[in-house]
Amino acid sequence: MQSANQSLFVRTLRREKSKSPPIWLMRQAGRYLPEYRKTREQAGSFLNLCFDPELATEVTLQPIRRYDFDAAIIFADILLIPYALGLNLRFETGEGPVLDPIRSLSAVEAFHGKNVLDVLSPVFETVVRTRRALPADKALIGFAGAPWTVATYMLSGGAMKDPAAWRRKTYEDEIFIQTLIDVLTDLTIEYLRAQANAGADALQIFDSWAGGLPEPVLDAVSVKPLTKICAALKKTHPHVPVILFPKGIGAATQAYAKIEGCAAVGVDYSLTPSWVRENLSPVTVVQGGLDPLLVAVGGPKLEAAVSEILLTYEDVPYVFNLGHGLTPDTPPEHVASLVKQVRGE
Numbered sequence: 440m441q442s443a444n445q446s447l448f449v450r451t452l453r454r455e456k457s458k459s460p461p462i463w464l465m466r467q468a469g470r471y472l473p474e475y476r477k478t479r480e481q482a483g484s485f486l487n488l489c490f491d492p493e494l495a496t497e498v499t500l501q502p503i504r505r506y507d508f509d510a511a512i513i514f515a516d517i518l519l520i521p522y523a524l525g526l527n528l529r530f531e532t533g534e535g536p537v538l539d540p541i542r543s544l545s546a547v548e549a550f551h552g553k554n555v556l557d558v559l560s561p562v563f564e565t566v567v568r569t570r571r572a573l574p575a576d577k578a579l580i581g582f583a584g585a586p587w588t589v590a591t592y593m594l595s596g597g598a599m600k601d602p603a604a605w606r607r608k609t610y611e612d613e614i615f616i617q618t619l620i621d622v623l624t625d626l627t628i629e630y631l632r633a634q635a636n637a638g639a640d641a642l643q644i645f646d647s648w649a650g651g652l653p654e655p656v657l658d659a660v661s662v663k664p665l666t667k668i669c670a671a672l673k674k675t676h677p678h679v680p681v682i683l684f685p686k687g688i689g690a691a692t693q694a695y696a697k698i699e700g701c702a703a704v705g706v707d708y709s710l711t712p713s714w715v716r717e718n719l720s721p722v723t724v725v726q727g728g729l730d731p732l733l734v735a736v737g738g739p740k741l742e743a744a745v746s747e748i749l750l751t752y753e754d755v756p757y758v759f760n761l762g763h764g765l766t767p768d769t770p771p772e773h774v775a776s777l778v779k780q781v782r783g784e
């Protein structure tokens with residue numbers, strides 16, 4: 440069995456306290472970096488980039504070279520599972536992802552037992568190559584979308600434009616929604632296990648669209664499936680910590696913090712550091728919270744928000760990150776000064 444990674448990042452997820460928190464940023468590899476834009480152009484399309492292990496490894500490493508982050512996150516996308524299921528997927532500039540929507544229970548049932556790992560094998564090759572290229576003191580994070588968030592894209596054929604329609608569907612056609620969630624839960628377990636087998640030191644699950652659901656629905660489509668995924672991963676990969684990032688759910692984040700096998704919760708920018716420190720830090724390790732738009736803006740407002748976070752989590756293990764991904768208009772030098780401030784340099 441692969442031995443546990445000893446990076447500052449993984450040790451923090453094991454609740455070890457350090458002088459300065461480890462730092463990485465969601466969407467740290469992306470369009471705000473000129474070197475990313477160059478490799479992306481070379482690849483021709485976003486999907487080509489995701490499925491080319493040499494180029495995907497290169498963009499995964501770019502932010503580590505530039506900022507010396509404590510962790511790299513594998514360059515891929517949460518929509519690669521629907522793609523591997525055979526849904527036509529494309530990324531149009533300015534429009535976001537577009538994919539074939541699924542409309543019927545029979546379409547969902549056809550996904551049962553489908554082998555997605557063959558199509559996704561270039562991602563595992565990227566994990567192997569990146570782990571080989573990374574220094575031992577840096578961690579490599581694998582990831583997937585949570586079943587509900589991936590389902591919203593599959594149901595809507597892209598970013599969810601009418602959340603009320605799908606919330607209504609969870610009542611009207613529970614079997615359809617729940618079957619889709621169950622299929623995605625099993626595929627996500629397989630996909631994350633394969634990333635861990637390839638060398639991922641930690642795994643993060645993004646539930647970007649968990650917000651706005653009433654508690655019983657949230658429990659059925661998000662908390663329960665994530666509980667199942669965490670339990671399955673704990674069984675086969677007990678030394679690979681799992682981070683859950685449910686976005687937009689406020690105090691309900693407490694339910695995720697308590698999930699067995701959840702090493703850390705990611706928090707978005709709507710929760711105050713003091714509330715998070717008081718209510719979540721006693722239960723689990725906390726990651727993130729800073730509004731990415733403050734990094735885009737920079738200056739004294741950014742510095743003040745970072746100081747507040749550092750002070751709030753001074754006495755507990757904490758992973759520095761954002762409350763959502765960096766935006767493409769972020770000046771790279773703002774990220775450099777953020778890293779310096781977090782490290783007390």
Ligand code: CP3
Pocket residue numbers: 464465466467468469470479485512513514515516517518530535536582598645647764
């Ligand atoms: O640096 C990293 O964080 C690693 C790579 C990563 C990407 N997507 C690359 C990407 C990760 C972890 C994701 C996760 C992801 N993808 C999420 C969950 C996190 C979140 O943002 O809420 C979601 C919802 C997606 C789906 C997705 N992929 C959308 C909605 C879009 C279009 C929006 C946009 O930013 O353009 C993507 C495309 C995408 N995924 C880009 C990148 C760098 C931009 C594509 C490009 O270069 O043209």
